[in-house]
Amino acid sequence: MDIHKGLKKYFGFDAYRTYAGEPLQENAVQAAVDNKSLLAVFPTGGGKSITFQVPALMAGENAKGLTVVISPLQSLMKDQVDNLERIGITDAVTINGLLDPIERAKSIERIQDGRASILYISPESLRSKTIEKLLLGRKIVRFVIDEAHCFSSWGQDFRVDYLYIGDFIKSLQENKNLEEQIPVSCFTATAKQKVMEDICTYFNEKLGIKLEIFPSKATRTNLHYKVFEKGDDEAKYNTVRDLMEEKDCPTIIYVSRTRRVRDLATRLSEDGFNARAFHGKMESQEKTENQNAFLAGEVQIMVATSAFGMGVDKKDVGMVIHYEISDSLENYIQEAGRAGRDENMTADCYVLFNEEDLSKHFILLNQTKLNLHEIKQIWNAIKFITKFKPSVQKSALEIARAAGWDDNLKEIETRVTTAIAALEEAGYVKRKQNMPRVFANSILSKTAQEAIDNIMRSQKFSEKQKKDATRIIRSLFSSKSRKQTNLDEAESRVDYISDNLGLHIKNVISIVNLLRERTTVLACIILQRFVSF
Known part of the structure; x- marks a missing residue:
């Protein structure tokens, strides 16, 4: 269980990375090997993956243990598994919607027979009976939660399904009759003090776990930042063209709306640039093909929403252009941080700013905001449908209709489940596993x-x-x-x-x-x- 021998054996490195002279990565790996629970705040491209992969691979080899890594994006999971395979490590698998039937069956088989020591899944998968059954059949040595800021309503990517993680771990421990707590590792690239407090409080209240914190500053000295104020979309597009012609390098262009992703990628392609599109609502096959082409260097430009890039390890991205301003400073740091992951190169980060972009973000924010009145409507609907029996099974749409909501309301399922999560946290209801x-x-x-x-x-x-x-x-x-x-x-x-x-x-x-x-x-x-x- 020597963490330096493990680093050399699996990844070929002689030493761990330091942050401002502090051996935070080494300390976090040692804490994991010592079965401690932790929260590590490392910058984008700062070696988060190795920090949990080294202990996971060591535990897999020494004790046939399985480390469960919970990640918010399918592209992130696939990229991490592929990166390990490229260096000869085949101990990691993922179960997600990007897999074809044969790949999925192989992943399940490798988990069941003990060959896999790292499993990547989404937080939503924890409500699946299939995943629960798989994990009950293996020795779970650690839960790793990537992008842990998703726990906090103060975080830039609050995700309601993260709040179920603690309940699932508790239930798993009870079903396996474990006397010792399964340790937890949380990782994020950017976290305000309030977000860090929320994460620590969550695990303390849910599982009685105290997280040891390994914080670092998010400074990236090899990135150069510049803002261009542009009056309209045509001016923005011309600037993008000029930047692309000036610097021929792998580039990510971020936009805020899915429709614009396709339009901008198409226009760039028609003008002779090698560009592809990527957003969360695309077909899985097309997303996978476009991502792989960009990672392999077959495509120079990726036009994407924030759904692309989280955890994608492409070291030679020389430029990140924000066609529209990000909706938060934390998101911007994450997205701009995709550039220059090779510390020996210099990369450029540009923002094409327009006052109207801020108005668009405020409109989107108001469309997705859930107020107290709406939560009360959902509570009244649940009281009505449980009037004659305390336990029911209803779809999000049925609950929304009972609450008097419009069926065409945007993101209706997310809004319903978010309201239910608020009611559950307040002790009004208990949501169990999905039964589709x-x-x-x-x-x-x-x-x-x-x-x-x-x-x-x-x-x-x-x-x-x-x-x-x-x-x-x-x-x-x-x-x-x-x-x-x-x-x-x-x-x-x-x-x-x-x-x-x-x-x-x-x-x-x-x-x-x-x-x-x-x-x-x-x-x-x-x-x-x-x-x-």
Whole structure:
């Protein structure tokens, strides 16, 4: 368990990185090996990954232990696993929607048979029975929470599903009858004092854990910053072109809206620049292809929202351009920090500023803000639907309707779950694991092949969606067949389909909606993603 021998063995380095002369990375690794819980605030590109990977790989080799790494972005997970494989380390796997069915099955198998010592998952995955069952079958040596600022409502990327992590760990420990606490490591690149306090308080109250703090300053001396004030979009675009022609290097251009991502990437491509797009609402396959092309150097320019870059380890990014100003200083530090991850190079960070950009951010902020009145509406809805029984299973849409909300409200599921999280924190309700289900009770087609033929003729599906829809249809017909031969219910749970077919749950729901609303294959599919109380 010598941390220096481990660093040399797995990564080939002779010494750990220091921050302003302080051996914080080495101290954090030693604390993890000593089974302590910790919070490390290291700058972007400052070696966070190695800090938890060295103890994880050592624990995997010495005790067949599994380290669970909870990350907010699928691209981050894939990038970390790929980076380890490039240096010959095959102990890490991920389970997420970017995997094809074969990759997913291999990941699950490697976790089950003990070959994997690091598992990357999203916080939402903790509400999956599949993930719970996998973790119950392994010795868990540590939970690592990356981008830990997502815990705090004061953080720039507050994510409500992070608040379930403590409950899941507690439940896992109880189900495994563990006498000792599973240690926790939290990592973030930027955190205000209030955010750090929130993270420490959360784990102290949820699990009785005291986090040892390893803070560093976010200073990056190899980055040069400059702001250009531009009057309109055309002036911004011309500036981008000038910068690209002046400095031929891997570049990330950040914009705030998904629609502009595609428009800007297309225009740059038409003008002879090698550019691709990336945002969170793109198809998983296209996101993966574009990210891989950029990392491999096949594409010079990535036009993206903030969904791209978190944890992506491309050391030769020489320029980051903010086409619009970031919505917070913390976000800007994170995004600009994608540049110059090789300390021996100098990189440039530019902001194209327009007063109207600030107004757009305030409008977006007001659209997503949840007020006390709305939380009360959700509470009244829950009281109504639990009037005759204390435990129910309802979808976010059903709860929203019971609260009198407009069905077309933007991000309705996120708003409902955020309100429920606030009520849960106040002790009013207890949210359990998700129980998604699809009821296939009125299939018009007589056979699976007839349904598949209808899908293939439809113009509403992309080629990939046709393939996935075909697999879903076969699963639904299989469920119907089992119902006819025994007493099983004629239903297939969305998470069951997702897990067994290796499809992301959002893709399954999207395809089922297409089947229900835009084709004649299914007359009545009742789609429900349940929130259980």
